[in-house]
Amino acid sequence: MAKTYKKFAHVGAVAPPDVVRAAEAAGQTGTVAANPEQYDQAYICPVTIGSQTLHLDFDTGSSDLWVFSNLMPSSEVDGQTEFNTNSAGATKKDGYTWSISYGDGSGASGVVYADTVNVGGATATSQAVEAATSVSSEFTSDTGSDGLLGLAFSSINQVKPTPQTTFFDTVKSSLEAELFTADLQSNGPGSYTFGYIDSSKYTGSITYTAVDNSQGFWGFTAGGYTVGGGGSNSTGTIGSAIADTGTSLMYLPTAAVQSYYSQVSGSSYSSSQGGYIFPCSASLPSLTVSIGGHGFVVPGSNFNYSPTGSGNTCFGGLQENTGIGFTIFGDVFLRAVYAIFDETQGSPRIGFAAQ
Incomplete structure (x- = not known):
C-alpha cells in the first residue's frame, strides 16, 4: 500500500496514512555476508552508510559503530574506504566525541555524525556513525576493514557526553523479531541475519x-x-x-x-x-x-x-x-x-x- 501511494503521488495521491507508514517500517529483516580475513582472524561485512559501502568487523564485544573517515591523516589510511563526512545525508552531532580502546591495545577516536545505515536490508535512520580522526597502527595495517560495528549492549557505548545506541538497538523495535544471528564459517563466507532465524543454517x-x-x-x-x-x-x-x-x-x-x-x-x-x-x-x-x-x-x-x-x-x-x-x-x-x-x-x- 505504501508503494501504491508513492507511485501515484505525481497525480495527486496523498502521503501514505500514518498507519500504513508504521506498518511498512515494521517487520524489516536483513542478511549480510560475513567474509573471513586470513586465518579467520576476523569477519568483514558490507554495510551501506548513506550512499557509501564500507566493510566493517561485526563485534559483539563492543558497542560503537566507528569508521575510517576523510577527517583522518593520510598516514593512518592504507587503502581503507573513508566515510565522507561531507556527504548529503551526514549530519554532525556538534559537541559529541568518542574514544575507544580494545583489549589488544588497539584504539581509535573521533567525532560523531548521524546517517542512514543499511545492513543487508535492515535500515536504521539517524544512526550514530563515529567518524575516526585517528586510529592506532593495528587498524591501519588491517587493510581489509574500514571500521567496526559493535553489537554488545548500548550501555558501554563510548560516545560522550551522551552514549549512543548500537545499530541493533536502533533497529530492533522495527525488526520482525528482536534478535540477530551469527553463522561464522571456517575458511569461507558465513552470514549475519537481523530480525529472523534461518532454519537452514x-x-x-x-x-x-x-x-x-x-x-x-x-x-x-x-x-x-x-x-x-x-x-x-x-x-x-x-x-x-x-x-x-x-x-x-x-x-x-x-x-x-x-x-x-x-x-x-x-x-x-x-x-x-x-x-x-x-x-x-x-x-x-x-x-x-x-x-x-x-x-x-x-x-x-x-x-x-x-x-x-x-x-x-x-x-x-x-x-x-x-x-x-x-x-x-x-x-x-x-x-x-x-x-x-x-x-x-x-x-x-x-x-x-x-x-
Missing part, C-alpha cells in the same frame, strides 16, 4: 541460556567440558563467559587449557610466541562444552589457528584467559555453532545450535 534444536549483560556484554554461564571422546578425558567446569564475534580465539580458564594441550602430542607453552603451540601436523582433539545442559562440540581443526613462522609449529586457537578478565568464546568456538543473540523475551538470552 543449523541442525537439531536451539539451546537457550540466560544472558548477564550487567557489564555490557553477551555474558552467559558455561558448564563442564570434555577433551576428545571417551570417559578417560579430563572434565571440569568453565563458569562465566562472554560470546564475542570480535575476538579471534577462545580463552578458557587455565585448568581447561592445560587439560586440552595435555592431549596434544608435542604441544608446549611458548614464551616467545606468547601462548600454546604445537607441531602443525599434530592431531588435535575436539572440545565439548556444556551450555544450557547441551554439549556443543568444537572440532579439533578449529584449534589450529595459524603457523607461527618458526619451524613447523602452529599457534593454538585455545589459550588461557589469565589477565584478560573474561573467559571468551570467540570465533574459534562460534565457527562451530549457529548463534542467536535474542531480546524477544524481555530479558536477553543467547541461543546455540549445531551448524
